[in-house]
Amino acid sequence: MAESAADRRPVVLRGGTVLTMDGRHRVLADHDVLVVGDRIAAIGPALAVPDGTEEIAAADGIVLPGMIDTHRHLWQTAMRGYGADWTLTQYFVWYYLEWGKVFRPEDVHAGNLLGAVEALDAGVTTTVDWSHGLRTTAHADAAVDALRAVPGRFVLAYGNIQDSPANWTATPEFRDFVSRRITGDDMLGFQLAFDVTGDPEFPERAAFEVARELDVPVTTHAGVWGATSDEGIRLMYENGFMRPGTIYVHAASLSADSYHRIAATGGSVSVSTESEQSAGQGYPPTWAIRAHGIPVSLSMDTSVWWSGDLFSAMRATLGADRAREHMAAHADGDTVTHAALRAEQVVDWATMGGARALGRESELGSIEVGKKADLVLIRNEHSPVMFPLLNPYGHVAFQAQRGDVDTVLVDGRIVKRDHRLVGVDLAAVRAGVDRTVDYLRGELGEEAWRKGMNPDVPTTKVLDNPYTYTEYRGSTRPGA
Numbered sequence: 001m002a003e004s005a006a007d008r009r010p011v012v013l014r015g016g017t018v019l020t021m022d023g024r025h026r027v028l029a030d031h032d033v034l035v036v037g038d039r040i041a042a043i044g045p046a047l048a049v050p051d052g053t054e055e056i057a058a059a060d061g062i063v064l065p066g067m068i069d070t071h072r073h074l075w076q077t078a079m080r081g082y083g084a085d086w087t088l089t090q091y092f093v094w095y096y097l098e099w100g101k102v103f104r105p106e107d108v109h110a111g112n113l114l115g116a117v118e119a120l121d122a123g124v125t126t127t128v129d130w131s132h133g134l135r136t137t138a139h140a141d142a143a144v145d146a147l148r149a150v151p152g153r154f155v156l157a158y159g160n161i162q163d164s165p166a167n168w169t170a171t172p173e174f175r176d177f178v179s180r181r182i183t184g185d186d187m188l189g190f191q192l193a194f195d196v197t198g199d200p201e202f203p204e205r206a207a208f209e210v211a212r213e214l215d216v217p218v219t220t221h222a223g224v225w226g227a228t229s230d231e232g233i234r235l236m237y238e239n240g241f242m243r244p245g246t247i248y249v250h251a252a253s254l255s256a257d258s259y260h261r262i263a264a265t266g267g268s269v270s271v272s273t274e275s276e277q278s279a280g281q282g283y284p285p286t287w288a289i290r291a292h293g294i295p296v297s298l299s300m301d302t303s304v305w306w307s308g309d310l311f312s313a314m315r316a317t318l319g320a321d322r323a324r325e326h327m328a329a330h331a332d333g334d335t336v337t338h339a340a341l342r343a344e345q346v347v348d349w350a351t352m353g354g355a356r357a358l359g360r361e362s363e364l365g366s367i368e369v370g371k372k373a374d375l376v377l378i379r380n381e382h383s384p385v386m387f388p389l390l391n392p393y394g395h396v397a398f399q400a401q402r403g404d405v406d407t408v409l410v411d412g413r414i415v416k417r418d419h420r421l422v423g424v425d426l427a428a429v430r431a432g433v434d435r436t437v438d439y440l441r442g443e444l445g446e447e448a449w450r451k452g453m454n455p456d457v458p459t460t461k462v463l464d465n466p467y468t469y470t471e472y473r474g475s476t477r478p479g480a
Helices: 074-079 088-102 105-121 137-148 172-181 205-214 230-238 256-264 273-279 286-291 310-331 343-357 392-399 426-444 446-453
Strands: 011-019 027-036 039-044 054-057 062-065 067-072 124-131 153-158 188-193 218-222 247-250 268-271 296-298 375-378 405-410 413-417
Touching: 011 375, 011 392, 062 343, 062 392, 067 105, 067 247, 067 296, 067 310, 067 343, 074 105, 074 124, 074 137, 074 426, 088 426, 105 124, 105 137, 105 405, 105 413, 105 426, 124 137, 124 188, 124 405, 137 153, 137 172, 137 188, 188 205, 205 218, 218 230, 230 256, 256 286, 268 286, 268 343, 273 310, 286 296, 286 310, 296 310, 296 343, 310 343, 310 392, 343 392, 426 446
Parallel strands: 011 054, 011 062, 067 124, 124 153, 153 188, 188 218, 218 247, 247 268, 268 296
Antiparallel strands: 011 027, 027 039, 062 375, 375 405, 405 413
16 A cells, blocks of 8 residues: 555755745755655754654755756657757657657656656656657556656646647547546646647647646647747637646747737746757747746756756756857847846746746745645765855756755655665666667667667868968967
């Protein structure tokens, strides 16, 4: 029988620097956080705790809310790193047109299981599984089975890239799946995941109507260069389907009108900076989103390309936003004296930003008495990078990494302790992934497998240097 929250032993994290991420963004030095059941029971220095409380040393560490990823294709995790040199076009061809069609339910299970475990290991306590590989409800059952096997908090964003959203949302099998598997459990949320092509006939209408009937949010890849555009946003708006709770993923190549519509209708944007800056959806749009007052959350997209943690996402987001700010200033012959986007803001986006996007800000995303006990302790006594601890927001965003995640609690339950996951059979996870890789490699054949991983590099011609009469190589030469 599964352990109930009431049966869990209380836990106290002692003497850490607590980033509350509450409305005042209080930073509490040398504070304890007491967890009783599934809730935060007290926050303060040298707390008195109930007998039998498990104590975790947090001195010289940072305690922050569990991070929240609002867009991750977990089913693709078994192909970790395979597409490192892909463009977005190559991703579309491989998954949408060719090999995504051969994934079996057990392959979706293997990827979801690995991706879910990976998220917890990196302190991501809530993950939106943007699961657009659900060709059948057997695939969907496999996805949920994997999520249920991992002690994290998840949202299944149900999608199927091999069929139109109007078709798959209308099937009896889909309705049966929803009635069987989506039960209102606090640990498993539900969204519909599909994209709007901009077709004037608006074929996605029926899927939006299903979402409205089921009273579940829609998450959609918007503003993806060459794939989804302002026309899709216009159609959603004019047909009344831009609702609070809608998550617009990427939103990297939209017009001001589209941003205005997202802001006016209470939507939010999930920024996947590593994806946008590498794959080509458009320049990471945090600068535009902030100008329109649109709420932001962070996501990592897919491990077929990038790292599966939000430390990398925070770091990349700060870098991209600041790079654009500097370039814009330099183009005007100016310079930036104060960075507009601060480390504190991206830590907020990785925590409370995700909670707001999911409509769960009253329970998740900050460390406050009465909230759910989803907590992360960043502490590493064996790393020279964990001291001195001067700017805790800057430390989280620029210095820390998954290896510094010492302890993770989800719903008051310790799921990682002393840098090791608790109760996770990594050998079994690996075995499932190995079977999937062997199967896919066999389906593709060695030539297609190698070609898919190593797309051709087009021949380029380096421009001839017109200054062949001199050895001059820089502007520092005397007299230049």
